[in-house]
Amino acid sequence: MRTSAPKSFNLTAPPVISAQNLDLVFKTSDGDVHALSDVNLDIQKGDFVSFIGPSGCGKTTFLRVIADLEQPTRGSITVQGTTPHKARLDRAYGYVFQQPALYPWRKIEDNVTLPLEIMGYTTAEQRERAAKALELVDLAGFGKKFPWQLSGGMQQRASIARALAFDADILLMDEPFGALDEIVRDHLNEQLLALWARTEKTICFVTHSIPEAVYLSTRIVVMSPRPGRVTDAIESTLPKERPLDIRETPEFLEIAQRVRDGLRTGHAYEEGV
Amino acid sequence: MxxxxxxxxxxxxxxxxxxxxxxxxxxxxxxxxxxxxxxxxxxxxxxxxxxxxxxxxxxxPAPHQVWAEIQSSVFERSPTSRRSLVYHAWITLSSTLVGFAMGTLLGVLLAVGIVHSRVLDKSLLPWIIASQTIPILAIAPMIIIVFNTVGVTGLLPKAFISTYLAFFPVAIGMTKGLRSPEAMHLDLMHTYNASRSEIFWKLRLPSSLPYLLASMKIAVAIALVGAIVGELPTGAVAGLGARLLSGSYYGQTIQIWSALFMAAFMSALLVYSIGWIGAWVNKRMGARDVHV
Missing domain, CATH: 4.10.280 (MYOD Basic-Helix-Loop-Helix Domain, subunit B)
Structure with a gap:
């Protein structure tokens, strides 16, 4: 089963991210690894797109292609109408990694100003933007702490603040809450949604949690491994306003079921080989 | 504690x-x-x-004999006197420090070159390692003599021997340190489109400091050894090496042992000084546990 992305209803605005027939092959000593195979996907401005699938399905690789951290072997991809490389030079996106990746010798505030320093903001503007970004993730007052003085969840929030600080339109998040416990994760999911509503950014979010994907996204892209490919792209029918207990509603469970089916299809394919 | x-x-x-x-x-x-x-x-x-x-x-000699000699040659003589151990210790210490500073600088520069240039990485490292397989006792007299014939005498030739020994651990440690940032930390820099110099100053250099400081501890100790070795072939005019040599000419074992202890004491002091500087740096950099 191969479902290409549904056509956009908004014909006037070009997609923020658009991938056509994207292939990526890693050459390793064990032979070629087909990380991405014929990926077609359009992401519209303001979308919250989750990528879900088992490990090796290429979801992180796809995110890294958008970020110009990996080069596709074949096919084309545009980010904000241009190549990922140019988009990176234009600082079109903020990237949040699986780990907070804060520099341990910098205080939280100085970690948030790191991209601003590199991008040439004035010191006053750096301070101002860092304060604003830290407030957005509920870390106002923690700027003077060193990373190790904060909990894992707070560190990851600081890294989100760092990605927000220079106000890029796209936020790329690679399993940002994967290493955190359930309670902290719920809380951060809620905060992320609020943040998304406030900033109207386009968010690409990699996860391996079905409830997380369904709770957060306007669209859920289901992927499967060997070769890494898109097996389903599900438009969420949930309203934009989502309290945590929306996860108990039949609508939510129905979407979750469809994601689960999509994942199973991918696996059946694999077992059949 | x-x-x-x-x-x-x-x-x-x-x-x-x-x-x-x-x-x-x-x-x-x-x-x-x-x-x-x-x-x-x-x-x-x-x-x-x-x-x-x-x-x-x-x-x-018995410990108390050595101690008495140290006491009289340190405390009972003017530090400018040629019979004062402090005088000789200072001669050795000054060329140690100059050699150590040059060696650290050279080591850091080599490491920066090695990390940033594939050509230097492939070409320099084997030579750096080969340089340390030559016994310093064999090469020290030649360095001293070569420099003497071109008119460079006194502190500098000895300092060069310290440099020759001290640059090695710094080059190796610093190379490792500059390469220590995690892939994720480097990827982050790429997403900001940071230049190589920004990556160097904001990521590689701070990451390398613990490695640099650890290798400087080794470097300062062997710089002292280098300075003492450098004092031997010149006919031993001044310095702890001179005390060792003249002591052995005249069978003054007590003098030899007190010079040895002075060298050991200085070495410990130097290593601990680097340790204290390191602890201070680590604290400034927000380290959780600080060890000297």
Whole structure:
């Protein structure tokens, strides 16, 4: 089963991210690894797109292609109408990694100003933007702490603040809450949604949690491994306003079921080989 | 904390002193008893033990003899006098510090080159390692003589020998340190489109500091060894190396041992100084546990 992305209803605005027939092959000593195979996907401005699938399905690789951290072997991809490389030079996106990746010798505030320093903001503007970004993730007052003085969840929030600080339109998040416990994760999911509503950014979010994907996204892209490919792209029918207990509603469970089916299809394919 | 570290140190010191005194008696016994025999004198065992510890040119001097020599040559003589151990220690220390500074600088520069250039990485590293396989005792006189013939004398040629030894651990440690940032930390820099110099100043250099400081501890200790070795071939005018050499010419074992202890003391002081600087740097950099 191969479902290409549904056509956009908004014909006037070009997609923020658009991938056509994207292939990526890693050459390793064990032979070629087909990380991405014929990926077609359009992401519209303001979308919250989750990528879900088992490990090796290429979801992180796809995110890294958008970020110009990996080069596709074949096919084309545009980010904000241009190549990922140019988009990176234009600082079109903020990237949040699986780990907070804060520099341990910098205080939280100085970690948030790191991209601003590199991008040439004035010191006053750096301070101002860092304060604003830290407030957005509920870390106002923690700027003077060193990373190790904060909990894992707070560190990851600081890294989100760092990605927000220079106000890029796209936020790329690679399993940002994967290493955190359930309670902290719920809380951060809620905060992320609020943040998304406030900033109207386009968010690409990699996860391996079905409830997380369904709770957060306007669209859920289901992927499967060997070769890494898109097996389903599900438009969420949930309203934009989502309290945590929306996860108990039949609508939510129905979407979750469809994601689960999509994942199973991918696996059946694999077992059949 | 202090109590916990004092007892083990005192225990070890006690053991060393006991072994040392036993060694003094044992090693000096034959020489001393032969001397007494030649003079036709008879001594009791207790008197013999005492005599072995108070010889003028013992094979192995007793700890208190060395201590007395250090005391008189450090505290009872003017530090500018040629007979003062402080004078000689300063001569050695100054060329150690100059050589160490140059060696650290050279090591850091080499590491920066190696990390940033594939050509340097492939071409320099084998030579750096090869340079350290040459015995310093063999190469030191040549360095001194070559520099003397072109008119460079005094502190610098000795400092170059320190440099020759000291740059090695710094180059190796710093290379490792500059390469220590995690892939994620580097990817982050790429997402910001940071230049190589920004990556260097904001990521590689801070990441490398713990490695640099650890390798500087080794470098400063061997820089001191280099300075002492450098003082040997010049006919030993001044410095701890000179004290060692003149001591061995004239059989002044007490002088040799006191110079040795001075060198050990200086070495420890230098290594700890780097450790303290490192602890301060680590604290400034937000390290959780700070060790000297």
């Amino acid at each position: 202090i109590k916990r570290s004092v007892l083990p140190i005192l225990t070890v010191l006690g053991i060393i002193l006991t072994v040392w005194y036993a060694g003094t008696v044992g090693m000096n016994w034959r020489v001393e008893s032969e001397r007494l025999e030649r003079m036709g004198l008879e001594r009791t065992t207790m008197e013999m033990v005492e005599l072995t510890m108070s010889m003028e040119r013992p094979i192995l």
